[in-house]
Amino acid sequence: MKTTSPPPAQPAGRSVLIYLYLTLLALIGWFVFQYVFDKKLSLTGDATDYYILGKAIAQGDGYVGILGPEKVPANHFPPGYPFVIAVIMKLFSDKTTTIQAFNGFFLIASVLMLFDLFRRMGRNIQLAFAGALLVLLNFYILQYSSMMMSEMTYFFISLLALWLFARADISKAPWKDPYFWGFAVCVVFSYYVRQTGLMILAGAGLYLLFRKKWLHIVFMGVIFFLGILPWQIRAAKLGGDSHVRDMQMINPLRPEEGVVQGFGGWVDRFWHNTERYITREIPSGVLSTNIDDYTLPVSSGEWMAGLLLLVVTAFGWYHLRQFRLLIAGYAAATFALLLIYPEVWTGNRLMLHLVPFLVFCGLYGLWYGIGLALQKAGVTSPAVRNVAIPLAFLLLIPGMIGQAATETRPGSGIKYLRQIARVPGYDPAHENYFQAAAWIRENAPKNSMVICRKPSLFVVFSDSYVSNYRFTENQKEFLDYLRQRKTAFVVIDALGYASTPRYLIPVVQANPDKFEIVLQLQNPDTYLVRFRDEFGWHGEYDAKGMPKGKGEYRFMDGRKLVGTFSDARMISLTGTGTMYDVKGNSLGNVTFVNGQQGR
Template sequence: MSKKITEKKPSPITAILKKATLYLYLLVISVSYFSTYPETYDEKVFLGGDNAAYYLLGKAIADGEGYVNSHLLNSPAANHFPPGYSFVIGQVLKVTDGDIQTIKHLNGFFFLCVLLLIFFIARKLSKNDHLAFVTSMFLLFNMHYLMYSSIVMSEMIFAFFSLLTIFAFIQRREDIPFYKSPWFFVGIIAMIFAIYIRTQGVVFLGVWILWGIVRKNWLPMIVGVSIVVLALVPWQIRTSNLGGSGYQKQLKMVNPYNKSLGEVDFDGFLTRMGNNATRYLGKEIPNAITPRFYVNYKKDASGVVPGPTVGGYLLGSLYIVLLVFGAWRLKKWRWFMLFYLGGNLAVFLCWPDVWFGVRFMFPVIPLVTFLIFFGLFELVNIVLKMVSKNKRELAPALALLFLVFCTLHLKPYDQYKRKANSPYPLNWRNYMDLSKWAKEGIPEGSVVACRKPHLFAIESDKKVSSFRYTAELDTVLADLIDNGVTHVVVESIGFTATFKYLYPTVQKYRDKFRMIHRVDPEEILRQKNPAAFKGKNSTGAFIFEFNPNVGYFGEFDENNKRSGQGKFIRTDGTVFEGQWKDGTLHGQAAFVTPQGEKYEGNFDKGKRQGLFKYTDTTQAVYNMVFQQDTLISKTKI
């Protein structure tokens, strides 16, 4: 006959101490956050990624324009990003009448929420407040999380809704009807938000289905999936009507940054998965958990990015073993965790292998951190069980020793803190200062073509455009005209496209472009001491007014000099038309002044030479003879 085992109730003193420990840990996490966040807050607009685009889309929603690219000409409908994050930005801007700094602080708030959520998730799963505390503190000083807490990117809010979905999963009671559990609906709503913020959130839909099959919870599974799918239908219809998802199209490409390579085939897809698997194992996973582990993504002299090191493979393998062991030791939740991590891994492997870095695995870092610590903690438990009968009393508190691992974050933390409190590099500072000048310096209704157009739009509050990446400069010019461009920016922010395509176009058609402002504080020093700047590229930023209706229209030679038949229109309305050579009029040509005067004759290297027919404003006609542009005689006909 089996005996019913009852759990021994803790004494009142133990219960009080446990609750006091919980509140103490929450207080320490919160105080540590409010001490750390201001120290590492970066008020500069982040220069990479999609943060400017998210903000501009949110601003358009706040202004009542809808989910459109209001910073582009004609405000086309937006379709590249899911609308969730921009929607949240829009509502916050509308309520607070804030700016981009407001949204940066919003991400900081979500970082605090992530720290608290992972604490309660770890506490629920491990039944160990100490381990939950260590997990949150370790995450607090993770450089990647500190960085994204002040960047207007969707990673932080997506991490929040991902953890909220997981927390709702583990909080929901299965001994009552699912519709009576508020956590069921919290999980559904959080899942919908997660998918609307990043498409990666569909992993939860797969986890929900697999978990329902494993637990045989058929009705909750079917109802939950149905609600989520119905919630996603409006967005899918809109996406389909706009020609499909931009991200889905990028997934099919060999390289989204080089569309000429076309779509990836089956063999190429397998190669992509292999490249991603080795890189995640040896680079992303070690660096995501311990940013102190340096990862090199820079190309060497031969143009190749170095692969993972042996140390990277070993550390990555150790982390994977610990997190899988930790997930397995969760017993009831082992399959949930393995489904979730496995689903995310499948997504990571499918990304184009030119998309590298930890940002894609950002939302799983808190859970992976916990599972690694829990796996290590369980190993300690096993050892203690073998050597001591008092392991239950010793093991929980021993988790606090894991705080020593926070020292691994000290170096990258200090490096990031210095970076956050430093100004932009000079070339970027000049570019951003030029965009601020453009807010008042160029007319309303202007359209500016430049690199990083979204960044330029934030400070300038002007319509922006990119430019065509092609060596066919006529095509670049035609594209500027088609996009209604009124100004172009030539900068030195380190991208080759400007000096490969845009600046050569400005040089070739230089009479259509007039520089109206420059931000180049080194220019005076360069003029005073040119030797000191020898071999050093300019850091300046320059804005040109573009007038497609003036300048040269015609043929060029192989050196992009005017050559052959062509017409040149000055800004004052004077028109030169005829034969050109080496950039000047040479041969039979004519020019007409704005007043209606007309000269017809032969030009020699840009100068009038020989007999000319001249018609004045009264239509009187004269014969004129010129010698190297000097009038020799004039006879009325």
Template sequence: MNNRTPNSPERTQSVRPYIAAIAAVCAALFAYTFKPTLDMNGDTSQYYIYATSLAQGEGYTELGTPGHPASNGFPPGYPLLMAPLRVLTDSIVAQKIWNGLMLFGAAALLFLFLRRVVPQSLALTAVIVASLNYRVLQFATIMMSETSYLLFTALAIYLLYLFDRSAENRKWWRNPYFYLLILTAGYGYMIRTQGITLIAGITLWLLCVRKWRTAIGFVAGFLLTTLPWAVRNRLAGLGGSRYLDQLLAVNVWQPEQGTVSLGEMIDRGLKTLQMLITKAIPNTVTPYLKVDYDAVSTFGEWAVGLTLIALILFGFWRIRRYFWFFAAYSAAVLGIICLWSAPSGNRYITTLVPLLEIGLTIGVCTLIEMGLRKRFGAKSAFSPLWLLIPAALLAGPRLAAVAEESRKPMPPQLAGFIDAAETVRRRLPAQTVVCSRKPSVFYVYAQCHVCNFRYTEDDESLIRGLVDSEVDYVVLDQMGYAATGRYLYPAICKHPELFEVAGAFRVPPTYLLRFDRKTAALKFGSK
């Protein structure tokens, strides 16, 4: 059986000019939108801390916690990729440049796959359009795991093609591409738990092409790749994944609201699906379309969203033999997002966006080509490269907004927070324990022990938590996080005698408060 699509003859010309063009586009876009400072979302700092722990030979641990206990807070895949560079330098900029190289690698691998199933000019156009997406570039430059996961997703897709193409020549268990595919997809899962959707997409495709035993072998191989991590967590007494608790929570940031019922989860999933169709996908795949995520979805938004999805699926259909992989993988990603408890907007479709952009580009180009051939005959060939002009013009404003945001000076609230951390690093012992709303970010600049406060409206319980964590100082910031105003600030106001101002930084001020732990322990006890 010939696994090649009928409209895609074997390419014999060099791919170097195409790869060079992709490299030039990726480099220019990455440099244009590059953000040199540490992003304050907390996850970036946590990845950096884990990479530092690995680089120092301490394993996968919480460096900011006394005793450096083992952790499974995030999957280890991305910190493992960061660790070799972290051995050489502590530069955050260097890690971000490494992310940029992985973005180029993902784009190049997607092109190498697409050129085998569609004309090369269309493959190049689709990859460049995907590279123009502002959301993909945002995450590439803030040291998050999305870009590395995208790299391994692209590698898995290319290996899937190589395995499929060589299936006639050898049995599946003798095919080296089969084992490389297992390792690549398994590592993608170790980068982001969302990678289970990649496993689902590959497995369903194998079933669709009647490779039953291969599908069983692939799933078994995947389970083996994740076994060492599961055994390590069991031996360290770390229990299950934190994601299950977050999945079942009514609100991740307000744990007092409890867990959802089955009916509530279904209702939440349907609302999220509506948001994805009418808001997130149009707003991200066609980034010039602005939407209001808080407003009720209109008929026009439904029409636009469903039309875009139809065009994307039509583009996937043009890929022929691999349609079911792309469709199943996309559906699995959207399905996982629908289960999530936190408002997501277009946050969690970031890793899927390049594939959606590719499907949309191929679908639109195919429709144009069909229309021109029907109207003018076969002699009127349409070059997909012409689509790059409107794509660049339409993507330009959002890219400019990202670039402008990346170059803004740090707000005083954030600068004060960092000033407080650097002051702790200069003036206090490394064993000092500081409580803050963003402990991982604080650790990067303070290099001391850190913790968070309990998310509870019970002020006595919150203070007992500070006692239990042996807190010496508390940071009261004004960065706008709801938990600070809801939980920490009221507790401080009710018990001002326990919190002495040790320093105030910038305006509006960030306060570093000395916590009277002995008095608090006598007054409230612990636990």
């Protein structure tokens, strides 16, 4: 960042080297992106949610959900990435592969900016090139570069903000500097992509604070406040920020577990997240390694490796030539937020934007430490210290290329991403899920309401109305929701989500006659059922929403059982009643015990 005057012009040879490295990074980036590019939709995260929201913007409906007949204003996801998707749809195509392909531009542009940032931070062109190339080949960054998710857009826009900040001249009034203007606007847009964009202000604010640039701090604060104000007003009108509510829950996917209780609950969460990030998330993100099993207890070896990595990274950060406070503030603010997130939000995707700086600080620490050792050994050649050692870090590349997976070994690195990309279809559970969606598209009445897990994924293939089921064990509330949504079909999937056997399947087992099978697929078992509310239990429920008491169970064949039951779920039906045939004639009293008819 300029303070008084621009830096002197680069020597001709140095400028040529800079352009050579930029060209190499761009060419390698384009080749690698094409090599690992996966045309399939991402089955993790919220890819199709973004797609549907972007489609709504592109077709002029506004920022609303269009999964059902009502167009509900969207409030869960910030609108930045859906807006990017809408622009791509309007200017190019609404194909998911087109949207995914634009990540290649974001990836390459980000790496080129990183090279310039690293060059300014460490004042070493070769080390900047090595760091940028290792970031480019990082497993997780390449993995998310193929996904239709917000990671790569935020990765790009946050780096653009930092790059503009690094080029700004803080000796000028902030409103007279186009780079500082660009920085402030990019911070606002980064917030609209992901709310961790706020943390960029922490890094920039810390940097400016130590330089007593009060006007710049006030200026960027005002721009940020005015920029996000419309979204905050809109969110307040729609019931507040859903992310804040999610953060307070023990598990947002299982709301019945409640919220974090008391100061001790937050301390426990902070400690568990700290342990996970030190021992697993940061090492895997920086070193491009896989985490085998989060359920296994953290070993002492993981603690030692994680702490050693942090020491090397901190050592490198301490010796950076420029922007230490910028990086420190950005990282500290980000982790202050991540460490109070729900513990179930595992993975390093939430810290992906910090991975490049952790990688470079780690490299810088190694480079600086090796330089000190060589100096003590009497090796003082600038060529060795400034050229040979940085380029020697390129020997790490074979490890990042990795290997394809086999029956006896796990996959890793670029070769594994390539292997995944070349698989033509999805896993059997999703193939069945998409076959059910295709059946709806081809056979169901137009705009039929389908209740399913991951509705935004289902709708891409079904072209129907869709909705998730209620995450409740209260069966009365569950069925009332199906009626409220005017449900026509329900998908019983085998995707592996715990919510399906926890919430959906018990309702089907309690009322099998309410759910008529229209499509059954095997390996694994997947069912598309028609919701027939006229059948099944019609009667009283207990305080927990379970069928119990007086009422009647209506069978699909026309019979009905009328009586009083201590448990009116068909799978465990217990009680005595009178059975009637299809014409209403009494067939006598019958007694059921735990779902079995007595003699």
